[in-house]
Amino acid sequence: MIPGIGTLTQDTLWCFSQVKGTIEIGTTEADIISTVEFNHTGELLATGDKGGRVVIFQREQESKNQVHRRGEYNVYSTFQSHEPEFDYLKSLEIEEKINKIRWLPQQNAAYFLLSTNDKTVKLWKVSERDKRPEGYNLKDEEGRLRDPATITTLRVPVLRPMDLMVEATPRRVFANAHTYHINSISVNSDYETYMSADDLRINLWNFEITNQSFNIVDIKPANMEELTEVITAAEFHPHHCNTFVYSSSKGTIRLCDMRASALCDRHTKFFEEPEDPSNRSFFSEIISSISDVKFSHSGRYIMTRDYLTVKVWDLNMENRPIETYQVHDYLRSKLCSLYENDCIFDKFECVWNGSDSVIMTGSYNNFFRMFDRNTKRDVTLEASRENSKPRAILKPRKVCVGGKRRKDEISVDSLDFSKKILHTAWHPSENIIAVAATNNLYIFQDKVN
Amino acid sequence: LAGGPGCNVCYGLVEDTQEKEGILPERAEEAKLKAKYPSLGQKPGGSDFLMKRLQKGVWGIISYPLSLDVLLCVDKIEGETSYFDSGDYNMAKAKMKNKQLPSAGPDKNLVTGDHIPTPQDLPQRKSSLVTSKLAGGQVE
Numbered sequence: 129m130i131p132g133i134g135t136l137t138q139d140t141l142w143c144f145s146q147v148k149g150t151i152e153i154g155t156t157e158a159d160i161i162s163t164v165e166f167n168h169t170g171e172l173l174a175t176g177d178k179g180g181r182v183v184i185f186q187r188e189q190e191s192k193n194q195v196h197r198r199g200e201y202n203v204y205s206t207f208q209s210h211e212p213e214f215d216y217l218k219s220l221e222i223e224e225k226i227n228k229i230r231w232l233p234q235q236n237a238a239y240f241l242l243s244t245n246d247k248t249v250k251l252w253k254v255s256e257r258d259k260r261p262e263g264y265n266l267k268d269e270e271g272r273l274r275d276p277a278t279i280t281t282l283r284v285p286v287l288r289p290m291d292l293m294v295e296a297t298p299r300r301v302f303a304n305a306h307t308y309h310i311n312s313i314s315v316n317s318d319y320e321t322y323m324s325a326d327d328l329r330i331n332l333w334n335f336e337i338t339n340q341s342f343n344i345v346d347i348k349p350a351n352m353e354e355l356t357e358v359i360t361a362a363e364f365h366p367h368h369c370n371t372f373v374y375s376s377s378k379g380t381i382r383l384c385d386m387r388a389s390a391l392c393d394r395h396t397k398f399f400e401e402p403e404d405p406s407n408r409s410f411f412s413e414i415i416s417s418i419s420d421v422k423f424s425h426s427g428r429y430i431m432t433r434d435y436l437t438v439k440v441w442d443l444n445m446e447n448r449p450i451e452t453y454q455v456h457d458y459l460r461s462k463l464c465s466l467y468e469n470d471c472i473f474d475k476f477e478c479v480w481n482g483s484d485s486v487i488m489t490g491s492y493n494n495f496f497r498m499f500d501r502n503t504k505r506d507v508t509l510e511a512s513r514e515n516s517k518p519r520a521i522l523k524p525r526k527v528c529v530g531g532k533r534r535k536d537e538i539s540v541d542s543l544d545f546s547k548k549i550l551h552t553a554w555h556p557s558e559n560i561i562a563v564a565a566t567n568n569l570y571i572f573q574d575k576v577n
Numbered sequence: 578l579a580g581g582p583g584c585n586v587c588y589g590l591v592e593d594t595q596e597k598e599g600i601l602p603e604r605a606e607e608a609k610l611k612a613k614y615p616s617l618g619q620k621p622g623g624s625d626f627l628m629k630r631l632q633k634g635v636w637g638i639i640s641y642p643l644s645l646d647v648l649l650c651v652d653k654i655e656g657e658t659s660y661f662d663s664g665d666y667n668m669a670k671a672k673m674k675n676k677q678l679p680s681a682g683p684d685k686n687l688v689t690g691d692h693i694p695t696p697q698d699l700p701q702r703k704s705s706l707v708t709s710k711l712a713g714g715q716v717e
Contacts, residue, residue, distance in 0.1 A: 148711045159710055181709040206712040308631055327631055358627055377627065409603040410610065410617075414626070461602035464609040473626075569711055 141575040142522045144515055145560070146200055148185070149568035151513060161564035163551055167231040167239065170555040173201050173562055174241060175569055176226025180210040182243055182296075184254060198560070198573055205254050207296040210245040222247050228313050230322070240299070242322060246309040249324050251300035251335065259287040305331050305341045312362045318369040325362035325374060332386075344392050345374065345384065360475075361421045371396075373423070373430055379416030381432060381441065399430075399441050401448045411463045411472070419475035424484040425556075431487055433478040436460065438489050438499065453499045453506065456491045458529045458540045471545050482557045490549025493538065494565045495525055511549065511563045511570040521575065 149159070158179025165174050173185040186204035213222040224245055232240040238255035263285040268274055308326035315322045323332050323344070330345035345362075349355055357378040365371035370386045382395035403412070415435035422431050430441045432449075436457055439449035455476075459466060466472040471492075478489040490496045491508070499506045508525045515522055528537035551564040559574035611617055 150710045158707070161711075175711060177709060177711075179707070179709070183709050183711045203712045206709055309633060352628075355627055355631075358630065407601060407603075409601065410607040411603050461606065463603055463606040464613075467610060567710070 140559075142509060142559075142561075142572050143575050144517065144520045144522065144570070145198070145573045146571040147513070147516050147568055148183075148571075152567070155567045159567040161551060161567060161569060162225050162227060163229050164553040164562050164564050164569065165229045165231060165241075166553050166555055166562070167241075168233050168556060170557060170560065172204065172231070172239060173553070173571075174229045174231070175562075175564065176209065176229050176243055177567075178223075178225040180208055180212070180224030180226060180245065182207055182209045182226065182229065182241075182252070184239075198558075201571055205294040205296050207252070209243045209250060209252065209298075210248065213247075215247075227310060230313050230315050232315055233319060235319070242313050242315065244310050244313050244324065247303070247306055249302040249310070249313055249322075249333070250298050251302075252296050253299045254294060254296045257293045257295060258289060258291075260290045261285040262288050300335065300338050302333055302338050302341070305333075311360060314362060314364045314372070316364045316369050317367055321369075323362060323364060323372060325359050327358040330359065330362055330372075330374060330392075342390070344386060344390070346391065346393060360418050363421055363423055366423050366425060366427045368427065373421055375418035375421040375432055377417040378413060379418055379434060381418065381421060381430060383443065397443070397446050399446045399449075401439070411467065414467075414472055415463070420477040422478060422480060424480050425482065426484055429484065431478050431480060433476050433489055435472060435474075435476075438478050438487060440487070440501065451501060453487070453497075455489055455497055456495075456527070458527055462540065466545070469545065471548075474548055474550065476548075476550050477552065479552055479554045481554045481559070488552055488554060488561065490552055490563070492545050492548050493543040494547040494549060495527075496549045496552060496563055509572075511565040511568070511572075513568075516570075519575075522572065 149161075158177060158181075160178045161175050162178055163174075163176040166172070167174070171187050173187075175183050175185075177183075183206045184204045185201035187199040187201050190199045209226055210224040212224045214220070215222060222245065226243050226245060228242075228244050230242045232242070234240075238253050241252050241254070243250055243252060262269065263283050265279060265282060265285075266274055266276070302324070306324065306326045306329070308328050310324050310326050312325040313322060314325075321332055321334050323330055324341075325331075325345075328346065328348040329343055331341040332344045333341045345359070347357070347359065357376045357380075360375050360377055362372060362374035365373075371383065372386070373381055373383045375381045379400070381399040383397035383399070384392035385396045386392060388394070388396060403416075418432045418434050420433040423429070424431065428443060429450075430443065432439050432441065433455075436459060437455060438453045440451040440453075441449045463472065476490050478487060480487055485502055486498055486500050488496060488498045494511045495508050496511065497506060497508050508527070509522045510525050523536075526534075526537045527543070528534065528539050530540075533539050547566065549563055549565055553562040555561070561572050563570045563572065
């Protein structure tokens with residue numbers, strides 16, 4: 129299997145690798161994972177949770193003894209990124225839940241990431257310390273001050289090795305720039321700027337400057353009664369630092385060019401699939417709301433996720449997507465109850481594999497789906513403790529829509545809607561995926577032959 | 578519409594309608610929803626929920642216990658219940674903690690504003706030093 133070339137042929141088998149987190153009856157809300165992201169090399173894997181904490185896993189070096197095992201991910205660092213706040217001026221409760229984490233490309237020995245809650249973006253530096261100075265003149269080895277009268281000689285402190293310590297420090301705090309709730313952050317390819325998007329506005333920041341940001345998109349109507357759509361996600365183009373896209377609750381995507389004007393209220397491209405008006409129902413707008421938008425690594429395509437489908441769009445064609453994949457179309461006959469239990473508002477994310485040939489997204493019952501864009505095959509897999517033996521091959525799952533249920537199939541009515549997979553991540557160059565199932569993080573790899 | 582072959586036309590129409598509903602399970606679901614909650618507005622299920630989404634986390638609106646039916650008629654609030662002020666909020670949280678409810682969200686039927694909070698009643702500020710269980714933190 130060539131690394132990075134993922135295909136869902138009959139030969140691709142996904143295996144369980146690791147699971148992080150505990151088995152509990154009644155999950156503590158703080159432990160619910162809210163974001164998962166590999167860094168640019170895939171060496172690090174970061175998770176954020178509802179309790180405002182970030183946990184970073186690092187891949188072990190592959191041992192020469194165990195050729196058949198790929199490097200495992202182990203805890204590298206963990207810290208409290210955001211804390212609950214209360215804005216007294218606006219009577220607004222600010223959750224500490226980490227909405228997104230985005231890594232910066234590595235430029236020196238330290239790692240940098242952006243993490244954001246609803247209101248504040250923070251730049252964290254994660255660095256290693258494996259030496260410490262010893263032999264101070266004025267302090268003894270425990271750090272207590274020495275009586276100057278006892279000091280008769282002068283010495284130069286030396287650096288001695290110590291046990292590796294990984295420290296996370298907040299280097300920048302970008303606050304007070306968003307009236308509404310931040311849903312996305314995206315690092316620009318210039319590595320100097322990034323954007324943060326809330327329901328109605330998008331701001332452009334310079335990493336060095338925390339007390340100012342440029343507003344580049346503002347869709348707030350003068351009269352809020354006229355509000356018809358909100359921004360749901362935004363991302364910079366992977367190579368063109370002047371280009372970004374944002375998606376809306378009406379199922380449209382706008383591409384903007386920052387060279388055109390300072391305020392990008394007028395889009396350069398507008399992507400919308402025409403809807404047959406006779407198909408319209410009460411649910412149409414809700415299920416067309418885009419919950420995630422992602423550029424392909426090539427920069428040629430964008431992928432969007434709405435409630436029932438994943439769509440791939442060619443940047444050169446605005447009037448319809450080039451590919452549409454059904455994630456769980458059987459839910460169409462359940463929309464009434466999904467509206468009643470709020471599941472219809474769940475925001476699923478979607479990801480590309482390293483070569484842009486396979487796309488992945490989550491569903492309910494701890495199922496997640498992969499679609500091969502070339503072979504047009506798709507597979508449904510499940511993240512569960514039952515399939516958690518080391519290197520156990522995951523068996524494809526199938527949902528039975530009606531009529532006769534085969535032995536291994538699950539009927540739509542038996543699906544557990546509280547087990548939702550909203551967040552997944554794909555290693556940038558290998559077939560390793562991270563799947564967040566409520567409070568557990570599963571890592572799967574393809575079978576090494 | 579009428580006439581000799583009218584019967585066929587009628588059947589055709591009926592069939593068409595049924596077929597259409599078969600093609601559009603959403604319409605059947607919409608009918609179900611409207612049958613349950615007749616006061617659900619005529620406008621598409623998008624606009625009001627947008628406003629509520631923007632209001633997430635905002636206080637200042639007194640919330641009274643509503644019957645479940647009426648609650649479900651209101652367009653979905655994608656967030657937390659509203660409280661009158663910060664004292665009210667903290668009292669409600671303290672009550673919930675004592676009840677030891679499993680998480681999920683605030684109790685929609687919770688009555689608030691029945692007690693003037695004193696500093697002794699307010700819960701301790703939430704501890705932010707509990708390590709994540711993903712990192713091998715304590716299982717509470």
